Amino acid sequence: MHQPPHGPAGPPGQWPAGAPGGGHAAAPARKRRGVPVWAMLLVVAVVAMASAGVGGAVSASLVGNEPPEPQGSNALNNEVPSDVPSRAPDTIAGVAQRVSPSVVSIRSASPQTGGNGSGFVIEGDYVVTNNHVVDAVERTGIEVVYSDGHVSKAEVVGAAASSDLAVLRLADPLDVEPLEFGDSDEVTVGDTVIAIGAPLGLEGTVTSGIVSALNRPVTVGESGQEAYISAIQTDAAINPGNSGGPLVNEQGMVIGVNSAIATMGSLSGEQTGSIGLGFAIPSNQASRVVEQLIETGEAPHAVIGAVIDLQYREQGALILEERENGGDTIVRGGPADQAGLRPGDVIVEFDGTPVRDGNQLVTLIHTKAPGDRVEIRYERNGEEHTTVMVLGSSND
Known part of the structure; x- marks a missing residue:
């Protein structure tokens, strides 16, 4: 599943923007301007897997109003664990305390398959995550691990490589409050955001930052399985294992699904950690795709x-x-x-x-x-x- 990374200009070839079954073809070679070495090393990587055996680097093209009000009553209704001091709901700590029980780690059911990704529970005991997370572990069975250690088997309801989104159904769910999608069209640069997930297998990791930019054209995935995302860019620390986890606002609403990071990778294409350039699928796109996947198993x-x-x-x-x-x-x-x-x-x-x-x-x-x-x-x-x-x- 590993693929050598490409530079910021994206992979060569053409995108068949309409013909079903069409693939990438080699385009005529064109003279390119020189670029500095640091630019050649900047790559975007999927951030699903913590082990070298699963996951890989991907190609990328790097080329908002008031914060949204809560849209439902369930976003922050998880109870705070009794063994930790409670924090006000409108603080980063308060959001993290109430959202984290609904964020899960996703792994293979086989101990021989390493790596992990993240996801979050929505209405009806479904879990939202990235397609590339599911694709890496589906063949060996999928396990979902809650923040308290509870483990449930899961099956794929639907997956869309073109959007890098997937929905799982839990076999043995816990009674946690589902997270709700916010309105990503109301997000603006400078808004505070919180990322929760399992980077490098460290479940329940919370990082915070701001929205750094909007509508970043980012390409995630390997040849033939690319997802083209008009992404929310954030400086909240996102690392391998965060893929599929939620990017939430100060009200605990999901405004993005973490999917990729830019790294100063080596020439061999090895992944490195966060440099403050993370990318998330906007919630308005994610919610539309998730609804289609639940209803039909597909999302054209x-x-x-x-x-x-x-x-x-x-x-x-x-x-x-x-x-x-x-x-x-x-x-x-x-x-x-x-x-x-x-x-x-x-x-x-x-x-x-x-x-x-x-x-x-x-x-x-x-x-x-x-x-x-x-x-x-x-x-x-x-x-x-x-x-x-x-x-x-x-x-x-």
Whole structure:
């Protein structure tokens, strides 16, 4: 499962943004500007596994209002353990005391399989975590460990590699208060956040920080299993083992699902610890995907039906003019085709957001749902055009 990390520009190749079953193809080589050595070593890694035997490095493209009010009565209703001093609910300690019982560690049922990830309990005794956490341990059986040491077997309800999210059902759940999703659209840079999980297998670890940035285009996963996330960036310490755990606000609402970190990795691709650059899947995207997984076991993601050249270095996202295998770069009858887009067009704005490059476009697409109508601004032969596109759907 290990994969050599790529630099901040992301992996070479094209993203088949619409054709089911399409894979990454090698794009024509283009001359690149030189970058400093430190930039070449900056990689984003999934943070699920603490052992060298499970998990791995991943590629990445690094290219908010008042804090949200509580949206329900259950977010902080777990009782504080009797053997610790109670803290006010609106403090970091108070949030951690009341949220931690609903945060779990996820591991393999086999003692021969090392590593761990994190997750959190939501309504109906379901546990939310990352797809890459589940993918690493599912074949040997999954165990969920509560903060008090209680262990329950778990089965996968559904998983979506394209969103790096998965839902488990517990066989022997404890009576803990489910955590609730907050509104990630109300999050702003500078908000206080708290990360809870099991870094390096250390269950119940609490770290805090702030929201450092929003809408970071981050690619998580190995070739063919990439998730494109418009992530919440935080400086709260996140390390291998934190993946799938909650990033909560000062009200104890989940505003993100921790998924990846940037590290100053070695040239061999070895993982290192937190340098204050963590990335979480926004709660609004996570809650939508989780609901779909619970209802159907699947969560189709939005597509535009065009192959984007991820090596294009000018402003915007270029629709590839031709593929090496001779296949079409725009799916006939697909969203891009129906919207009037053609090979060689450069998409410069997506639903009101300027597009810097292909990786950003893909993450923007993944923030939408299939069937959404979006306005596209694009350039063709030096002239600018605007069209409306209805996004397609794919499980790939």
